[in-house]
Amino acid sequence: MAEVFTENAGDLAARPIIEFRGVCKTYPSGTHALEDINIRIGSGEFVFVVGSSGAGKSTFMKLIMREEKANTGLITVNGFNLSKMRRSQVPMLRRTMGIVFQDFRLIPNMNVFENVAFAMHVIGADRRTIRREVSNALSKVGLGNKARSMPAELSGGEQQRVGLARALVNKPDLIIADEPTGNVDPNMSYDIVSLLTEINKRGTTILMVTHDHNLVRDFHHRVIMLDSGRIVADNAGGEF
Numbered sequence: 001m002a003e004v005f006t007e008n009a010g011d012l013a014a015r016p017i018i019e020f021r022g023v024c025k026t027y028p029s030g031t032h033a034l035e036d037i038n039i040r041i042g043s044g045e046f047v048f049v050v051g052s053s054g055a056g057k058s059t060f061m062k063l064i065m066r067e068e069k070a071n072t073g074l075i076t077v078n079g080f081n082l083s084k085m086r087r088s089q090v091p092m093l094r095r096t097m098g099i100v101f102q103d104f105r106l107i108p109n110m111n112v113f114e115n116v117a118f119a120m121h122v123i124g125a126d127r128r129t130i131r132r133e134v135s136n137a138l139s140k141v142g143l144g145n146k147a148r149s150m151p152a153e154l155s156g157g158e159q160q161r162v163g164l165a166r167a168l169v170n171k172p173d174l175i176i177a178d179e180p181t182g183n184v185d186p187n188m189s190y191d192i193v194s195l196l197t198e199i200n201k202r203g204t205t206i207l208m209v210t211h212d213h214n215l216v217r218d219f220h221h222r223v224i225m226l227d228s229g230r231i232v233a234d235n236a237g238g239e240f
Contacts, residue, residue, distance in 0.1 A: 016040040016076070017174055017205045018064060023073030025059050025229075033059035035229045037073070041207065043173070046200040048216050048238075049209045051226035057209050060226065061178055064207070065099065066090045078173055095123055098167025102179035104159040106151040112138065113147040116166045123170060137165040141195060157188030164195060175199065177208040181215065193219055 018041040025034040034056045041047055051057050062068040063075055066082050075082040078096040085093065098119075106115050113134055120130045138144050141161040151159055160180055167175050177196060181189035193208075193215050200206045210216065216223055217238045225233040 017043045017045075017078060018207070019074070019076045020063075021074040023063065023070045023075055025063065025068065025070050033229055034063070034070075037231060039224065039231060039234070041205065043205055044200070044203050046197065046206040046219075046221040047208070048219075048221055048223045049207065049226065050211070050213070050216060050223060054228075055226040056229040057226055058178075059229075061176060061207075061209060064176065065097070066093055095170065096172055097174040097176055098170065098172040100160070100163050100167045100175065100177040100180045102182040104151075104156075104163050104183070106159055106162055108151050110151075111147065112143060112149050112151070112154070112162050115151070115162055116169050119166050119169050133169050133171075134165075137169040138162075140168065140199075141165045155188075157184045157191065160184055160188070160192055161195070164192065168199065172204065174205045174207065177206065179209055179211065181210065181212055189215060190218070197221075 018039070020037045020039045023034060023037040024032075026032050037060070049057050049060060059068060063070055063082070064077055066077075066085060070083065073083070077093065080089070080093045080096075082093070107118065110118065116134045116137055117130050120133060125133070135144070135147070138147055141164050143158065143161055143165065146154065146158065146162075151162070154162065160183070164180070167177075175196070180196075181192055184192065189212060196206050196208065197219060220238040222236050223233065223238060224231060
């Protein structure tokens, strides 16, 4: 098959922050998770990834985070060639991205401030920088008054905003949000995507997997649809 890339016409000049060329992924069980994926996501885009269960969304995200490795094809993320990356280089890649999980993944015996600060301790930031940047990140997600609260004292929506602050705190070029609204109520879902949209307006690339088609329609971002391991649609404006 000829190599074809799908992207927004208005973003042709944007530097690709994520690029897949002829990517295929088959698991040892024989499951064909992704087949001939060719895509570019430019710096500063907001992209929803949609598709039914088993469509290949999780594998697509795992390849970007280098949790899995493609069988064939080329993947580049934030300037890293994932196809040739050694395992020892994976932490360097992940420091260039923030990740928001569906199940929050907060550390239960750490308070809100400590949970967000943990992401900065990992990269060796100094105490003064940690104090400043964690406070800024919590303020951006509306949790400046919850810094000393424990995760168990927060609502699901508040816990997800802590996860978002943790993803933001190191000022990554890319935020990957894997079903970030899956465990919160509809009103909070809207608030979380609104926050992600504001972050995107400041230049951060957002890649979000979701099953919530109402959110996709309401926010009018680019939509990539996967079905049976293939890209079947790639549209602007929340259309799919």
